[in-house]
Amino acid sequence: MVAVPKVTETSKKGLDFPKVELHLHLDGSVRFSTLLELSLGKGVPIKGAVTVEDMKRALITHEPANLAKVLEAFDLLLPVIRGDAEAIERIAYEMCEDQAANGVIYFEGRYSPQLLVAPGGEVVNLPFTFYPLTSTGVVEAVKRGFDRGEADFGVKARSIVCCIRGLHQYADDVLRIATECKHLGVVAVDVAGSAHGADEQYEPEVVHMF
Numbered sequence: 415m416v417a418v419p420k421v422t423e424t425s426k427k428g429l430d431f432p433k434v435e436l437h438l439h440l441d442g443s444v445r446f447s448t449l450l451e452l453s454l455g456k457g458v459p460i461k462g463a464v465t466v467e468d469m470k471r472a473l474i475t476h477e478p479a480n481l482a483k484v485l486e487a488f489d490l491l492l493p494v495i496r497g498d499a500e501a502i503e504r505i506a507y508e509m510c511e512d513q514a515a516n517g518v519i520y521f522e523g524r525y526s527p528q529l530l531v532a533p534g535g536e537v538v539n540l541p542f543t544f545y546p547l548t549s550t551g552v553v554e555a556v557k558r559g560f561d562r563g564e565a566d567f568g569v570k571a572r573s574i575v576c577c578i579r580g581l582h583q584y585a586d587d588v589l590r591i592a593t594e595c596k597h598l599g600v601v602a603v604d605v606a607g608s609a610h611g612a613d614e615q616y617e618p619e620v621v622h623m624f
Contacts, residue, residue: 432519439606440525440556440573441488441495443512444505446470452494452501460490497532497547503559510563510571523560524574524604527552527591528584549587550595557598572601579607582618 446469453460453469461472473487495501506523513521527549547555553573560571575595577588592603 429517431517433517435513435518435521438509438513438521438523440505440509440523441492441530443509443523444491444495445508445512446473448501448505448508449473449491449494452498456494458494460494492529496530499547499551499555502530502552502555503562506556506559506571507563507566508559510560510567510569513571514563514567514569518569520570520572522572522574522601523556524576524606525552525556526576526578526581526584526588526606528581528587529578549591553591553595553598553600560599572599574602574604575600576604576606579605581607 446466449460450463450466450469452458453463460469463469463472473490475487495505509521509523530552531547531549553575556573560573564570575588575591577585588603592600
């Protein structure tokens with residue numbers, strides 16, 4: 415996560431028109447308050463954060479950094495989200511509310527369904543019974559959140575499913591989801607993650623998928 419410019423009343427007036435956002439990270443746009451609640455509720459600490467301000471300090475990059483540095487925040491926040499369909503649905507819903515507040519009328523949230531599935535099917539310290547979440551189940555949870563958000567806030571939300579550099583073994587499943595889950599609002603595929611250098615190098619499996 416990176417620090418964003420302050421929103422002032424003047425800047426709000428200058429941007430007071432309907433907007434479209436086509437590159438929005440679902441798991442990178444979670445409210446700090448939501449992350450804190452999930453972290454404390456599950457007993458999964460994020461750099462010892464116990465307040466919203468602590469969470470901001472833990473996740474926001476203020477100094478100039480490359481993409482790999484910025485993406486380190488995802489390693490901290492994903493463990494409190496993975497495998498939790500209720501949390502994923504909530505995040506999608508809150509994203510709709512936040513986008514509507516920013517004057518956005520249409521957006522596409524991008525994410526890797528495979529990274530939001532709990533490794534090994536295990537979820538840490540959930541206070542309720544759960545059923546193992548599949549990659550398709552992740553997309554279904556996002557769709558439920560988007561549907562509720564569309565109804566409550568008047569925005570239109572769709573999903574972009576991502577391959578992750580270095581995790582080319584998921585490419586076939588990403589393509590399957592993009593093909594079979596159009597009814598769940600999947601409109602595109604993408605590649606995410608750091609290239610670890612100036613040159614874009616894609617795995618053969620990812621190139622083949624596209």
